[in-house]
Amino acid sequence: MKLLVTGGAGFIGSNFVRYMVNKYPDYTIVNLDLLTYAGNLENLKDIENKPNYKFVRGDIADRDFIHGLFQEEKFDYVLNFAAESHVDRSITDPGIFVQTNIQGTLALLDAAKTFGVKKYLQVSTDEVYGTLGETGYFTEETPLAANSPYSASKAGADLLVRAYNETFGLPTNITRCSNNYGPYHFPEKLIPLMIINALNDKELPVYGDGLNVRDWLHVEDHCQAIDLVLHKGLVGEVYNVGGNNERTNIDIVKTILKQLGKPESLIKFVKDRPGHDRRYAIDATKLRTELGWSPKYNFDTGIEQTINWYLNNKEWWENIISGEYQEYFKSQYGDRLGVE
Known part of the structure; x- marks a missing residue:
């Protein structure tokens, strides 16, 4: 069995690649990643010499390259994690997101159809559903907004996946997850950014009033869910993956400060970003009842494990905080908030 995992050097992708390489030694896992700013092969140093693992560098939006790769490798399954994924960056430069997330998905779907893969799985996000009020949950039937x-x-990519199933009969699944956290998380995202800034006694930038709500899912629980959908998910179906751990951003920040023994005076409220969704919350009933999934972590155990990982892997995140990231961070939050 040969799997193509795109974006396998990123946060969720690298955790999934490690999970699959270790769980299924009889599978061959091919990791395709362009190694842009958030892709980091250091995430996979512990498995890089495993006999069932292979890395290929390339762009999912390069149609000729993708078709050549599929022809050579003859994949059984394709799992697309590759995506530009940071909302702030998409506001600054939307075109890159269309190129990777839509054109790249289209190239993968065409190749999957042409070479007859057994299943194509698209890893998506609850953000395609828009925003919620104080009550209610996103289900698989919630309209995209x-x-x-x-x-x-990401919504455009999801619709392409649906179309290739409906029009061409390509076996597909889509998973839509809530906010992930855990080891190897690139430090532009909320939890790793706050941990690293707190460790360095830097100000912690919090958008608006800090009361935006997210449902937090540990990345290891997400990997288990994708594994289940890949092997047992009904063709053509969408599965929501949520941790059932709703927290406001300010609560997350205060939890991190408390566990690290740092003062709340480090919190700095900054101007809210445009179109900032107020609340996300996932109803994962379908995944639980149909496929038997249940998360291993609640938020208290998960955040403690995550903070300890960053404390024990300082060299990893110090190496990531490069000049390019420094310039981006300054453009978003100002010089005085930069991570050093």
């Missing part, structure tokens, strides 16, 4: 260029590009 993307509010940022990032989520719009």
Whole structure:
């Protein structure tokens, strides 16, 4: 059995690649990643010499390259994690998100159809559903109502996946997850950014009033869910993956500060970003009842494990905080908030 995992050097992708390489030694896992700013092969140093693992560098939006790769490798399954994924970046430069998230998905779907893969699985996000009020949950039947260029590009990709199933009969699944956290998370995202800034006694930038709500899912629980959908998910179906751990952003920040023994005076409220969705919350009943999934972590155990990982892997995140990231961070939050 040969699997193509795109974006396998990123946060969720690398955790999934490690999970699959270790769980299924009789599978061959091919990791395709362009190694842009958030792709990091250091994430996979512990498995790089495993006999069932192979890395290929390339762009999913390069149609000729993708078709050549599929012809050579003859994949059984394709799992597309590759995406530009940061909302702030999508506001600054939406075109990159259309190129990778839509054109790249189209190239993969065409190749999957042409070479007859057994299943194509698209890893998506709850952000395609838009925003919620104080009550209610996103289900698989919730209409798509993307509010940022990032989520719009992911919604467009999801619709292409649906179309290739309906029109061409390509076996597909889509998973839509809530906010992930855990080891190897690139430090532009909320939890790793706050941990690293707190460790360095830097100000912690919090958008608006800090009361935006997200449902937090540990990345290891997400990997298990994708594994189940890949092997047992009904063809053509969408499966929501949520941790059932709703927290406001300010609560997350205060939890991190408390666990690290740092003062709340480090919190700095900054101007809210445009189109900032107020609340996301996932109903994962379908995944639980149909496929028997249940998360291993609640938020208290998960955030403690995550903070300890960053404390024990300082060299990893110090190496990631490069000059390019510094310039991006300054453009978003100002010089005084930069991670050093």
